[in-house]
Amino acid sequence: MYAMMDQSREGRELMAIMLKSAYDIVLHWFRHERVRLHFLRMVSENLTGPEEKGTGVGLLMFLSFLEQYGIGVAVGGSGMLTKALIDCIEDHGGKVTANVSVERVLVKDGRAVGVRAAGGQEFMAKEAVIGALHPHVLPKFVPEMDPAAARAAQQTEITANCVLTIHAALNEPLKFKAGDHVGRAMMIELLPDRVDVLREHFDDLRYGRLPRHSLIGLGSASNLDPTRVPPGKAIMHAWDYVPYEHPDGGAARWDELKIPFAERMLEKMRAYIPNLTSANIIKYHCDSPLDMERTSPSFLRGDIHGVAPYLYQFGAHRPTPDLGQNTVPGVERLYLVGPFQHPGGGVFGAGRGTAMRMCSDLKIDFDKVVKGAK
Numbered sequence: 547m548y549a550m551m552d553q554s555r556e557g558r559e560l561m562a563i564m565l566k567s568a569y570d571i572v573l574h575w576f577r578h579e580r581v582r583l584h585f586l587r588m589v590s591e592n593l594t595g596p597e598e599k600g601t602g603v604g605l606l607m608f609l610s611f612l613e614q615y616g617i618g619v620a621v622g623g624s625g626m627l628t629k630a631l632i633d634c635i636e637d638h639g640g641k642v643t644a645n646v647s648v649e650r651v652l653v654k655d656g657r658a659v660g661v662r663a664a665g666g667q668e669f670m671a672k673e674a675v676i677g678a679l680h681p682h683v684l685p686k687f688v689p690e691m692d693p694a695a696a697r698a699a700q701q702t703e704i705t706a707n708c709v710l711t712i713h714a715a716l717n718e719p720l721k722f723k724a725g726d727h728v729g730r731a732m733m734i735e736l737l738p739d740r741v742d743v744l745r746e747h748f749d750d751l752r753y754g755r756l757p758r759h760s761l762i763g764l765g766s767a768s769n770l771d772p773t774r775v776p777p778g779k780a781i782m783h784a785w786d787y788v789p790y791e792h793p794d795g796g797a798a799r800w801d802e803l804k805i806p807f808a809e810r811m812l813e814k815m816r817a818y819i820p821n822l823t824s825a826n827i828i829k830y831h832c833d834s835p836l837d838m839e840r841t842s843p844s845f846l847r848g849d850i851h852g853v854a855p856y857l858y859q860f861g862a863h864r865p866t867p868d869l870g871q872n873t874v875p876g877v878e879r880l881y882l883v884g885p886f887q888h889p890g891g892g893v894f895g896a897g898r899g900t901a902m903r904m905c906s907d908l909k910i911d912f913d914k915v916v917k918g919a920k
């Protein structure tokens with residue numbers, strides 16, 4: 547890729563953008579503090595500080611992607627997307643079994659042939675096994691994998707920027723000081739007044755400190771999808787960035803300290819949304835980075851994108867060059883999916899890449915399968 551880019555002026559320019567930080571580029575391209583903040587805040591949504599070298603490419607990806615395609619939101623909530631996928635599998639004769647914890651990928655003659663669940667039950671595969679197995683635990687599931695690839699997988703870096711979220715049921719829709727148009731946005735960022743505040747937030751996270759400022763983002767999906775709530779009511783979700791290890795006693799302390807943190811977030815949000823009062827909040831649920839880890843083994847140490855989006859863990863090198871093709875060296879017919887694979891965390895339909903790779907190995911015409919599904 548780099549050799550190809552190096553062959554033209556445009557390619558070399560793109561290469562430089564990729565290697566620089568978003569901050570380097572925004573400082574060079576834009577003068578206005580608000581414009582700079584707008585771009586830098588969006589880049590940081592990828593769970594990395596905008597001063598990290600290698601975040602420059604995020605400038606070309608995030609905002610342009612959102613401007614071009616918007617944000618897809620499932621009517622009825624994300625669970626409806628899962629339900630639609632299950633319906634599709636079942637419609638094609640497949641079966642989905644939930645609440646089974648897999649402990650081991652079964653390998654015979656260098657090929658994945660099934661999985662063993664906790665309790666010993668085995669599920670045999672006809673053609674292949676697909677796993678959302680985090681690189682840190684992959685060797686535990688597949689001790690047969692190439693030892694050098696296993697070592698590299700276990701050394702992948704997890705982000706320092708975790709998320710604490712609030713999910714609230716509201717008596718009435720949010721009223722924004724800035725005007726009603728704000729509520730029609732899917733993603734709302736409460737920007738600080740200076741770029742330096744944003745920089746300091748990520749500096750604090752780098753040192754494992756509780757940030758001195760807030761970088762709160764929020765959305766109120768019921769403004770766009772009324773099926774989520776009874777008539778007149780509303781929902782809201784909000785997030786801020788925190789370290790996985792609480793400075794006052796480690797990750798386990800979040801169980802006690804997440805509610806006081808959430809209360810402070812709500813207080814700060816009232817400066818922008820006056821009716822976010824306790825009378826308006828029917829009830830809220832709060833998840834700390836520790837809760838995220840409990841939600842899915844993909845979110846180890848609270849990294850909701852699996853592993854950090856550093857340039858060296860990006861593209862075909864995500865999570866490592868060995869695993870970047872969604873396959874596992876040393877074991878055939880074992881395929882990887884998950885936020886730690888390319889293109890990273892997010893509901894992108896990223897399993898498509900794995901499906902393409904599997905189809906190629908199994909001599910199935912991928913384009914024909916996709917056309918048939920339309």
Ligand SMILES: Cc1cc2nc3c(=O)[nH]c(=O)nc-3n(C[C@H](O)[C@H](O)[C@H](O)COP(=O)(O)OP(=O)(O)OC[C@H]3O[C@@H](n4cnc5c(N)ncnc54)[C@H](O)[C@@H]3O)c2cc1C
Pocket residue numbers: 646647648649678679709711838841842843844845850851883884885890891892893894
């Ligand atoms: C709070 C939060 C907010 C987010 N916001 C956004 C957003 O606004 N937009 C966006 O695009 N993305 C967002 N994301 C990221 C997105 O949700 C994830 O990237 C996405 O869920 C990854 O999907 P996945 O199916 O690859 O992995 P997962 O959702 O992690 O699913 C993996 C599944 O495999 C199962 N599994 C793993 N190991 C085993 C095992 N050994 N045995 C049995 N089952 C196993 C897990 O239980 C889990 O069900 C957010 C994530 C969080 C947590």
